[in-house]
Amino acid sequence: MRLQTYATALLIPAIVFAQETSLPAEKIREIDQVVTTEMARNTVPGISVAVASGAGVRWSRGYGLADLENLVPVTSLTRIRLGSIAKPITATAVMQLVEQNKIQLDAPIQKYVPSFPQKQWPLTIRALLGHLGGVRHYAGIQEMDSTRHYTDVTEPLKIFADDPLLFEPGAKYSYTTYGFNLLGTAVESASGMKFVDYLRERIFQPAGMTQIGPDDVFAIIPHRARGYRLSVDKRLENCALADTSNKIPGGGLISTADDLVAFALALNAGKLVKPATRDLMFTAQHPREGNSGQYGMGWTVGTIDGRPMVAHGGGQQGISTFLVLFPKEGISIAVMLNREGAPSRDTAERIARVVFR
Numbered sequence: 001m002r003l004q005t006y007a008t009a010l011l012i013p014a015i016v017f018a019q020e021t022s023l024p025a026e027k028i029r030e031i032d033q034v035v036t037t038e039m040a041r042n043t044v045p046g047i048s049v050a051v052a053s054g055a056g057v058r059w060s061r062g063y064g065l066a067d068l069e070n071l072v073p074v075t076s077l078t079r080i081r082l083g084s085i086a087k088p089i090t091a092t093a094v095m096q097l098v099e100q101n102k103i104q105l106d107a108p109i110q111k112y113v114p115s116f117p118q119k120q121w122p123l124t125i126r127a128l129l130g131h132l133g134g135v136r137h138y139a140g141i142q143e144m145d146s147t148r149h150y151t152d153v154t155e156p157l158k159i160f161a162d163d164p165l166l167f168e169p170g171a172k173y174s175y176t177t178y179g180f181n182l183l184g185t186a187v188e189s190a191s192g193m194k195f196v197d198y199l200r201e202r203i204f205q206p207a208g209m210t211q212i213g214p215d216d217v218f219a220i221i222p223h224r225a226r227g228y229r230l231s232v233d234k235r236l237e238n239c240a241l242a243d244t245s246n247k248i249p250g251g252g253l254i255s256t257a258d259d260l261v262a263f264a265l266a267l268n269a270g271k272l273v274k275p276a277t278r279d280l281m282f283t284a285q286h287p288r289e290g291n292s293g294q295y296g297m298g299w300t301v302g303t304i305d306g307r308p309m310v311a312h313g314g315g316q317q318g319i320s321t322f323l324v325l326f327p328k329e330g331i332s333i334a335v336m337l338n339r340e341g342a343p344s345r346d347t348a349e350r351i352a353r354v355v356f357r
Contacts, residue, residue: 022055022058022059023051023058023059023355027354027355027357028059030354030357031049031051031061031351031354032061032063034347034350034351034354035047035049035061035063035347035351036063038343038346038347038350039063039064042339042342042343043230043234043236043339044064044337044338044339044342045064045065045066045068045228045236045338045339046062046063046064046065046066046073046074046078046225046337046338047062047063047064047074047335047336047337047338047347048060048061048062048063048074048075048076048078048080048256048257048334048335048336049061049062049063049257049333049334049335049336049351050076050256050257050258050260050261050333050334051261051331051332051333051351051355052258052261052262052264052265052331052332052333053265053329053330053331053332054265054269054330056208056262056265057258057261057262060076060257060258061076062074062075062076062077062078066078066223066224066225066226066338067225067226068226068228068236069226074225074338075223076256076257076258077211077222077223077256078223078224078225078256078336079211079221079222079223079224079225079254079255079256080225080227080254080255080256080257080319080321080336080337080338081215081227081244081253081254081314081316081317081318081319081321082212082215082251082253082254082255082260082314082319082321082336083251083313083314083315083316083319083320083321084177084250084251084312084313084314084315084316085253085255085260085312085313085314085321085322085323086180086247086248086249086250086251086252086253086314087177087180087249087250087251087298087312088263088267088281088298088299088312088323089199089203089253089263089298090180090183090184090187090249090250090298091129091180091183091281091297091298091299092203092267092272092273092281092298093184093187093191093195093198093199093202093203094125094129094183094186094187094297094298095273095277095280095281095297096202096203096272096273097187097190097191098125098277099273099274099277102190102191103125103186103187103190104125105124105125105126105129106124106125106126107124107125108122108123108124109123109124109125109128109182109186110123112125112185112186112189112190113154113157113182113185113186113189115154115157115161116157116161116182116185117161117162119134119164119165120164120165120168121134121165121168121169122169123135123165123169124169125183125186126285126297127169127170128179128180128182128183129183129285129296129297129298130173130285130295130296130297131173131174131175131176131179131295132169132170132171132172132173132174132285132287133165133169133176133179134165134166134167134168134169134171134172134174135160135165135166135174135176135178135179135182136160136163136166136174136176136178137174137175137176137177137178138177138178139160143159143246144242144316145240145241145242145317146242146243146246147241147242147243148243148245148246149217149218149243149245150243150245150246151245152194153181153184153185153188153195153248153249154185154188156181156245156246156247157178157181157182157185159178159246160178170287170288171287171288171289172287172288172289172290172292173287173290173292173293173295176250177247177250177251178247178250179250180247180249180250180251181247181249181250183249184248184249184250185249187249195248195249196213196214196248200213202272203263203272204259206266206271206272207259207262207263207265207266207267207271207272208262208266209255209259209262209263210259211223211255211256211258211259212253212254212255212256212259212263213253213254213255214245214248214252214253214254215244215245215248215252215253215254216245217243217244217245221254223256224254225318225338226238226318226338227239227317227318227319227338227339227340228318228338228339228340229317229318229339229340229341230339230341236339238318239317239318239340240317241317242316242317242318244316251314251316256336257334257335257336258334260321260323260332260334260336261323261332261333261334263323264323264325264332264334265325265330265332267281267325268325268327268330268332269330278327280296280297281296281297281298281299281310282296282299282301282310282327283296283301284296284301285297296310298312299311299312300312300313304324304326304349304352304353305352305353305356307326307328307329307356308326308327308328309324309325309326309327310324310325310327311323311324311325311345311348313344313345314344315340315341315344316340317340318338318339318340319336319337319338319339319340320337320339320340320341320342320343320344321334321335321336321337321344322334322335322344322345322347322348323335323348324348324349324352326352329356331355331356333348333351333352333355334348335347335348335351
């Protein structure tokens with residue numbers, strides 16, 4: 001049976017588990033068309049979508065399959081790896097501690113992570129939050145597809161701790177998941193709490209996020225989706241094995257789409273940090289060299305059709321995700337696909353155009 005047949009066959013049962021809605025029926029039909037078209041065009045097994053406004057989740061729905069081998073449908077309860085959408089969550093934790101004067105933005109990271117070696121230039125919290133610190137990203141497929149299991153956030157720092165910075169902090173933009181590993185360790189040190197415990201108590205609970213947690217490969221996680229990729233001949237196959245415990249603060253969580261939009265709304269509403277702190281997070285930092293000032297503190301800053309937004313995507317083994325927030329309108333959209341390399345941002349933007357039409 002072809003993927004398109006799977007998706008079509010499971011669209012109706014998936015809708016049974018949809019979150020009840022305040023979106024107009026016509027917009028729902030348009031979103032259905034957007035999603036099913038993207039699934040067929042890009043060979044995507046399943047997609048979970050949520051749309052939320054100031055009142056909470058307005059509508060969410062699952063499409064297609066969370067598990068191709070067992071014909072398990074995607075629903076609003078399906079949990080999918082976030083990938084790098086963990087970064088704005090970690091950034092929020094950092095900024096909460098900044099508000100409490102437990103972290104200083106312009107202090108060197110070694111103040112909070114003394115085990116991290118000194119580098120050829122000072123490396124600050126502010127630079128790390130904007131990918132301006134010069135910390136390297138993955139070095140090769142072995143780091144990207146790591147299957148080693150870590151039991152804390154400090155041990156993975158050894159992967160890159162002895163490497164020099166790529167450039168003087170503040171000079172350039174260079175995306176790095178490892179930089180957010182450092183920030184997660186700083187949260188743990190400054191708060192006196194285990195990183196995941198801090199997230200649960202200070203972010204997940206206040207935001208009403210009930211389905212999010214570490215992407216623990218050994219844990220039994222209800223409604224966890226399988227992940228897929230395209231083979232060289234463009235056929236679906238199971239994704240590579242990966243244990244994301246080497247990067248929990250930068251890309252090691254699992255969640256539902258509903259929880260992601262709940263996080264975005266809580267942040268926007270001032271429930272997690274003060275409005276002035278939120279605005280600082282949503283303001284692009286500008287490196288001294290180049291013109292890539294499109295990243296604030298944990299968020300990409302930009303526009304969709306001229307409408308200001310902040311967003312973050314995620315891509316790793318078996319998933320492609322995108323979370324977008326329109327701060328002025330107080331509307332958030334999350335799209336989670338269980339196929340790596342799929343155009344999650346394109347899908348989210350098309351849904352946003354339907355919502356704002």
